[in-house]
Every structure is written in C-alpha cells, then in structure tokens.
C-alpha cells in the first residue's frame with residue numbers, strides 16, 4: 001500500500017492563492033524526499049496529509065486512509081515534526097515528550113519510558129532533564145523529532161528538519177533521519193528545499209514546483225537508467241558510433257568521445273566486441289554515474305535548488 005497517494009489534489013487558500021494544483025502521485029514505503037523551493041507547497045501537502053487542512057479539490061490518502069474522515073487513525077499511525085519552533089521553552093524536554101506521548105494515548109508509565117527511550121535515540125539522553133529554552137537549535141530540532149517518534153508511528157512527516165542548523169548539524173540530523181528509516185523500519189517523508197542535501201538518504205524523491213508535480217521516482221530508477229559509458233578512441237569514432245547505433249544502443253558522439261547509455265551490463269561486452277570487429281584502438285572507457293541533481297538540471301530555472 002502506498003504511504004501517501006494523491007489524485008488531482010488541489011489546495012487553494014482563501015479562494016485566491018493556489019498552493020497545490022492537479023497533484024497526482026503515489027509514494028511507496030522508504031525514506032522519501034519531498035523537494036521544492038520555498039513556497040512550492042511542501043508544508044501544505046504535509047498539512048493535508050495530516051488532516052490539518054482540507055483539500056479544495058481531488059483527494060489524498062495516507063496509509064490508505066482519508067486524513068479528514070479517519071483523522072484519529074491517521075494521527076495514531078503518523079508522527080509530525082513541524083518546520084518552525086513550536087516548543088514550550090519553560091518545559092523540561094523529558095516532561096514535554098512524555099506529555100506528547102500521553103496526548104497520543106499512552107498510559108503514564110509507558111509514556112515516561114517511551115519518552116526516555118526516544119530522547120536517547122535522538123541523542124538527548126544526558127540532557128533530557130534540562131529546560132528546552134536553554135537548548136541549542138540542533139537540540140530543539142531533536143526534541144521536535146522525539147515528540148514525533150514517541151508513539152512509535154509507521155510514518156514520520158518531517159518538515160525541513162535541518163532548518164537553522166549549521167552544516168555539521170544538518171549532516172547529523174540527516175544521518176539520524178536515515179537511521180530511523182533503516183534501523184527502526186519507519187517510513188519517512190522529509191521536506192527540503194535542497195535536493196543535494198537529502199538525496200543521499202532517500203530511497204525516492206517527489207519534486208514539486210508552484211504546487212505542481214515535477215517528478216516522482218525512486219532513486220534507483222533515476223540513477224541507474226541514466227548511467228552512461230564514456231569511451232574515447234584514437235580514430236574512426238563515426239564508424240563505431242554507427243555500428244553501436246545499429247545495434248540499438250543510444251550513442252552521442254563528440255569527435256573522439258562517445259557516450260553510450262548503459263541500459264544493462266552487457267553494453268560493455270557489445271562495445272568491446274564492436275571495437276575488436278572494427279579493429280579500432282580504445283583509449284579510455286569510463287562509467288559515468290549520474291548524480292541525482294543532474295537529472296533536475298533540465299527543469300525550469302530555479303525550480304529545485306540542487
């Protein structure tokens with residue numbers, strides 16, 4: 001079952017601002033990056049998925065449920081980390097996370113135990129009895145993450161979890177998110193306006209711009225299908241290009257350099273055999289792995305920050 005599935009989803013604010021339009025996609029379990037520049041509609045999508053907002057058109061399903069009609073069931077199975085600072089500065093972290101566990105319906109003793117455990121997972125065990133107001137930005141982000149995790153959800157929705165952090169803090173937060181996905185087996189949707197930052201921890205990506213879908217695909221399908229073999233030969237590149245094209249391979253030629261799409265591993269053998277048949281001498285052969293960011297460069301300028 002998809003984690004989140006939308007069909008022609010639309011959200012207009014005050015009948016004026018169209019935050020999302022005709023958005024149709026389905027994402028499978030894993031760590032999913034939701035990318036788009038500020039204002040693209042990421043937070044709106046998350047709020048629709050939580051049932052905090054109602055669509056003005058189309059529909060959204062979360063774990064197969066309608067977030068408006070089945071709001072309680074969705075909230076029981078989903079954890080949410082909001083983008084902006086929303087923590088009570090005078091509360092002690094352990095008390096706050098325990099309280100959030102109680103709000104989710106856990107009995108008192110279990111809520112306390114889960115709060116300690118969750119604060120340990122996010123790296124705040126030693127500091128758990130300190131006032132939140134005295135925490136650094138990185139520690140506050142971790143408390144927000146802990147309260148989202150405390151009721152042991154199946155799906156975490158994280159709105160810009162690296163907001164306000166320095167580069168080391170951003171890396172640490174993303175490593176933590178990655179571990180939640182791999183070690184605890186919890187699916188995660190992580191919003192970011194920086195594709196390059198989150199691609200390394202994601203199993204799939206959904207990119208939106210001005211409320212519309214740009215792309216939705218798994219990382220594997222994005223990278224593998226786009227790998228190319230770069231080969232350089234001393235002479236007669238045109239003959240080699242023609243022979244490979246005739247075999248159905250996709251070839252781009254630029255003087256002595258050819259780029260051949262790697263559809264499968266036997267492309268290596270076919271190139272080797274063709275070079276031998278034509279009696280050419282190969283100067284260089286290299287596999288060019290495409291960075292995910294490369295695949296977004298052909299999109300409208302500024303649509304996604306890579």
Ligand SMILES: Nc1ncnc2c1ncn2[C@@H]1O[C@H](COP(=O)(O)OP(=O)(O)OP(=O)(O)O)[C@@H](O)[C@H]1O
Nearest residue numbers: 013017018019036037038039040041042043044045
């Ligand atoms: N409550 C609101 N009333 C009116 N317009 C809104 C409201 N909330 C968001 N918008 C508008 O909807 C659009 C999408 O906003 P949204 O916050 O979903 O984008 P975002 O991708 O999450 O960006 P950011 O990371 O800056 O929050 C923007 O044009 C924004 O100004």
